[in-house]
Each structure stands twice: as structure tokens, then as C-alpha cells.
Amino acid sequence: MSCSQVHVRVPASTSNLGPGFDCLGLALNLFNTTTLTRTEGAKPQAGMIEETTAAFFKRTAHVKPFGFEAQIRGDIPISRGLGSSVTVRLGVLMGLAELAKDSISISREEILELLIELEGHPDNAVPSFLGGFAVCSLATANMADGFAYTRAAVKPELAFVTLVPDLHLETEEARKILPKEVPFRQAVENTQRTARIAAAFCTGNYELLRGLFVDHLHQPFRQKLIPGFADILQSAQEAGALGSFLSGAGSCLMAVTLENEKQISAAMLEAAKKHNLPAKALVLRADNEGAMLVN
Numbered sequence: 368m369s370c371s372q373v374h375v376r377v378p379a380s381t382s383n384l385g386p387g388f389d390c391l392g393l394a395l396n397l398f399n400t401t402t403l404t405r406t407e408g409a410k411p412q413a414g415m416i417e418e419t420t421a422a423f424f425k426r427t428a429h430v431k432p433f434g435f436e437a438q439i440r441g442d443i444p445i446s447r448g449l450g451s452s453v454t455v456r457l458g459v460l461m462g463l464a465e466l467a468k469d470s471i472s473i474s475r476e477e478i479l480e481l482l483i484e485l486e487g488h489p490d491n492a493v494p495s496f497l498g499g500f501a502v503c504s505l506a507t508a509n510m511a512d513g514f515a516y517t518r519a520a521v522k523p524e525l526a527f528v529t530l531v532p533d534l535h536l537e538t539e540e541a542r543k544i545l546p547k548e549v550p551f552r553q554a555v556e557n558t559q560r561t562a563r564i565a566a567a568f569c570t571g572n573y574e575l576l577r578g579l580f581v582d583h584l585h586q587p588f589r590q591k592l593i594p595g596f597a598d599i600l601q602s603a604q605e606a607g608a609l610g611s612f613l614s615g616a617g618s619c620l621m622a623v624t625l626e627n628e629k630q631i632s633a634a635m636l637e638a639a640k641k642h643n644l645p646a647k648a649l650v651l652r653a654d655n656e657g658a659m660l661v662n
Contacts, residue, residue, distance in 0.1 A: 401458025
């Protein structure tokens with residue numbers, strides 16, 4: 368029998384990891400929980416929840432739409448490059464599927480496909496859904512064939528020191544400032560580094576990550592949106608990080624390390640302070656479990 372209330376916990380994610388634009392992503396142990404309560408006569412949903420709900424019922428057209436109330440709680444800051452929109456969309460999709468499970472049969476693959484369709488790209492969606500590290504790409508040269516991905520678990524010794532500025536950046540706005548073309552040599556270098564980052568995560572040899580997070584596709588153009596951008600990333604590396612990068616479209620800046628977490632956090636905070644950028648620092652680990660129903 369279908370339940371009347373469901374709780375879905377979804378992890379945060381970081382994407383791009385420097386050069387892997389719209390390709391690389393990783394789930395983090397910071398979470399939002401979406402609670403859906405089936406309620407007759409509930410007020411219509413709005414915004415992202417409304418859009419996600421409409422897409423779900425369109426995909427499951429033989430099921431009569433029903434009313435529900437949604438509540439989202441958690442620790443993931445909005446518009447900071449940590450995949451907060453994915454946690455909302457995925458929480459709603461999984462919640463609706465559970466509430467209506469006696470009436471429909473929608474597979475996990477279909478939920479992920481719908482999530483990617485709503486997000487427009489897979490690099491946050493796949494790791495938040497499955498957990499761990501993910502490499503994503505178009506499945507074929509035909510966009511209608513959708514996306515393919517490879518997932519790898521991430522060992523707990525790898526830490527992600529995350530500077531969270533008191534600064535909202537909308538992904539759509541951060542994409543508008545990107546160039547339509549980049550020099551061929553720079554595109555080649557990004558491809559090389561992205562391949563090696565994927566290899567390091569898939570083999571678990573994280574020392575190979577050192578120096579690989581240099582990017583030419585998006586960070587040079589987005590750095591003007593964040594005071595102290597270059598100094599903060601450099602301070603992390605000087606304090607011992609394997610590398611540092613802009614998380615997603617920002618504004619979070621992230622350092623990857625096997626040691627010196629406190630020193631790296633302090634260095635990033637000090638650099639931010641010098642540029643009058645209010646911020647806090649979090650030391651995160653990868654989440655390998657992904658989205659799940661919880662009590």
C-alpha cells in the first residue's frame with residue numbers, strides 16, 4: 368500500500384573539478400532532506416518543485432496527479448555551486464515515485480534520466496543520485512540517446528576543504544559570461560587533465576591529482592565574480608592541497624587534500640578576509656551512498 372509521507376535524503380555535489388566542465392562530479396557528505404506529504408486539497412506547488420512535479424506526472428501520464436506538501440531541510444547552501452537544485456528536484460522525483468508506487472512503475476534509470484533532463488547536464492545529477500565520483504558524457508553523437516556515465520567510490524582519506532562565501536551566484540548568470548570559443552591548445556590541455564583526474568579517481572591513486580585542476584574553459588572568466596578568487600585557490604595549494612578549484616558555477620571554492628586540512632582551511636579563510644569576502648570553511652568527505660529514502 369502506498370504511504371502518505373516520505374523522506375528523501377540527497378547529498379550535495381561538486382562539479383567540473385577544474386577542467387572537467389559539464390563532465391566530472393562528486394557527491395559530498397552534506398545533505399538536504401525533502402519530505403513529501405500526500406494531502407488532498409494541498410496548495411499548488413511553485414517554482415522548481417512545480418516544474419519537477421509537472422515533468423514527473425507527464426512521464427507517468429496514466430497516473431492521476433495528486434496534491435502534496437513539500438518541506439526541504441538541510442545544510443546545503445543555495446546558489447553556491449554545491450548542487451542544491453539537484454537535491455530539490457531529486458527529492459521530489461524520488462518522493463513522488465514512492466508515494467505513488469502502487470499506481471506506477473518508474474525505474475531508477477528513468478528517474479535519473481528525468482533529473483538530467485530537468486537540470487540540463489549530468490555532472491551534479493549523477494553523483495548526487497548514485498554517490499561517489501562520476502564521469503559523464505553524451506552516450507553517442509546523437510543527443511537523443513542521452514548520457515552515459517562511469518561511477519567510482521571515493522576513499523575516506525581524501526578531504527574536500529570548502530570555502531563557502533557569503534555570496535550567491537546563479538548558474539544561469541555564471542554561464543552567460545563564458546566564451547563561445549577557446550584556443551585549441553587550451554582545449555587540449557583541459558582534455559588531458561580531465562582524463563587524468565578521472566584515472567586518479569577510478570584507480571584510487573589520489574596523489575596523481577596534484578596540479579591537475581588548472582582550467583581554461585570557465586574559471587578564468589568566472590573568477591571576476593568572486594573577490595580574491597586566485598589568491599584563495601593559491602593559498603590552499605601553498606598550505607599543502609593537491610589542488611583547488613571553483614565548485615560548479617560557484618561561489619564555493621574547494622581544495623582537495625590528503626593532509627593539512629586545518630591549515631588549508633585557515634589559509635583559505637585568511638585569503639578571503641584579505642579581500643573582504645565573508646566566508647566559512649567546511650571540511651567534507653565524499654558520500655558514496657547517494658540519494659536514499661530515510662525514516
